[in-house]
Amino acid sequence: MKKALIIGSGFSGCVPAMLLNEKGWSVTVIEKADFVGGGVRTFLYGEHPFTYGPRHFLSPYPEAYSFLNKYVPLRDLKKINYTYIESDQTFFTYPPHRDDIGKMAEAEQIQKELDVLPEESHAINFETFWTQRVGETLYSKFIKHYNKRAWLLDSNTEMDFGFEATVKRKPLETGERYEFKDWYNCYPIPHDGYNRFFDIALDECEVLLNTNVTGFDLERTTLHINDQKIKGDIIISTISPDILMDCQYGELKYVGRDFLKFVLPIEHVFPKDVYFIYYPNENDTQTRVVEYKKFTLHESPHTLLSVEVPSLKNKLYPTMIQSEVDKAKQYIDALPADVYSVGRMGTYRYIDIDDIIMQSMEFVGTL
Ligand SMILES: Cc1cc2nc3c(=O)[nH]c(=O)nc-3n(C[C@H](O)[C@H](O)[C@H](O)COP(=O)(O)OP(=O)(O)OC[C@H]3O[C@@H](n4cnc5c(N)ncnc54)[C@H](O)[C@@H]3O)c2cc1C
Known part of the structure; x- marks a missing residue:
């Protein structure tokens, strides 16, 4: 053998x-x-199940879905992400949506930049890739500081490999705001993930x-x-x-995360269908916040949240x-x-x- x-x-x-x-x-x-x-691995914090991440199953591959679903029944997610834009004092959906531009303080400038985007782009790094797709202003509002913080970079020009994969569906969304409706977008039904x-x-x-x-x-x-x-x-x-x-x-370089968990004495915090909130502003410390219940459907008068803060204490992201x-x-x-x-x-x-x-x-x- x-x-x-x-x-x-x-x-x-x-x-x-x-x-x-x-x-x-x-x-x-x-x-x-x-x-x-x-x-x-799914753990418990008090009565609340959580998985650092929280690692939903997102995939275009039917073979991967069928393989996993045989052992862990998966439930479809109908999911929206919010991002808090400090300068506009409001939340927008992420990716940025064409219909929201009119509500932004720099609407005119953003539109001007979108009107002159190159038809074909030849990006050499994350920064040129994104500015060529959404213009300088939208890039600065939604993406620039978030990415620098998430990857602990001095400049996004340092990211010169695989940056095309950072687009979630489309750089600038139109129509439907739910994420990845044409993919398997699921989470385990069992309480233990x-x-x-x-x-x-x-x-x-x-x-x-x-x-x-x-x-x-x-x-x-x-x-x-x-x-x-x-x-x-x-x-x-x-x-x-x-x-x-x-x-x-x-030594190979990696970036990690600190996950700060806390339970609040309220049944739900986030609005319906919002699972993550991203923080892309220059002076933010965290990258995103998750309300676990949205994924786990755990029933409780309380709710567990986690704040993600990029760190070099562990190695999670190549x-x-x-x-x-x-x-x-x-x-x-x-x-x-x-x-x-x-x-x-x-x-x-x-x-x-x-x-x-x-x-x-x-x-x-x-x-
Ligand atoms: C924060 C975060 C969120 C994510 N969210 C998602 C998501 O939503 N959806 C998704 O599909 N993917 C997500 N991913 C990616 C996905 O979870 C990973 O790609 C996948 O889990 C990696 O599995 P792995 O077995 O390669 O590594 P790991 O799960 O890290 O397993 C490696 C194992 O090796 C062990 N080990 C390390 N060194 C030694 C040693 N010397 N001797 C013995 N054992 C050792 C470790 O203890 C660990 O158990 C996320 C990743 C991260 C970091």
Whole structure:
């Protein structure tokens, strides 16, 4: 029987673990935390379920939806995002909407800029990309400061890789304000979110919790844990690839988040259908606020909110900086044939749950 060693029990560890197990492999999952599920684990704060994020399932792929929905029934979301514009002293929907321009203090200037947008654009970074699509004023109001803060950048010109993917549906919305109506836009029905998927996926696997991999003998597909060595036929790593090679090409940069949770003594805070509120003003500290109940439908006379503040205390988001992406590629290209680096950290790509499911189905199919 072939043996796979998997580092990390998030989605990108659990999906391959399950699929390999179904193919008759023996699978050992090594997880440094005392729980499985990684960043998508659902916890309780008092009586309130929450998942840091809160990680709804948003996808154009029917295969990813069907795969997950088999184990965790998913409920459709009808969702609007608000953004608070301090200078207008009001909330607008996000992405900015053409019908709202007349209500903005700089309406005339915005319209002038929209009238002269280039038909074809050749953006070289996030800033040129967005100004070419919505003009300087809308960019400054809705996007510029938010992005700098979210990625802890001095200037958005530093973001020179993958910036096209930062468009939510359209840069400037028209018509419908509900987000992604033509995609799967869902959240788990069960109170414990996606947790049952992780349990089902790992049911037939050996799972070592509270276990940090401290050494990597990649050529021999061997890992060092707790003063022992374990060998597999393959290693699937879901952690940052620089760690596998002792940062020999330099440490990869990431951005993290602090999540400040608090319960309020009121049944609902946000208006109907509003799930997130974004804060894009120059002097804001937080990026966004979420009311968890909107996702979980938890019934309570109280409500749980979380404020997200960008931070370097944890590593959650690979950057969109070309030199960092190139560095990650150097690590990944240097891996021996039987070592696979997958998932958000492993590929150093800003990918979501659905991408991870698709990626896992494809790569396990080749084994
Ligand atoms: C704040 C936030 C919000 C998001 N929102 C959404 C969303 O709404 N929808 C969506 O589809 N996607 C969302 N994503 C992205 C999605 O959640 C991730 O792409 C996905 O969960 C990544 O899974 P993973 O298994 O690659 O990583 P993780 O879930 O981070 O799992 C990695 C695991 O490896 C373990 N580990 C690390 N080092 C070691 C070691 N040395 N030894 C052993 N174990 C180790 C960790 O403890 C962890 O359990 C969001 C991401 C973030 C950060």
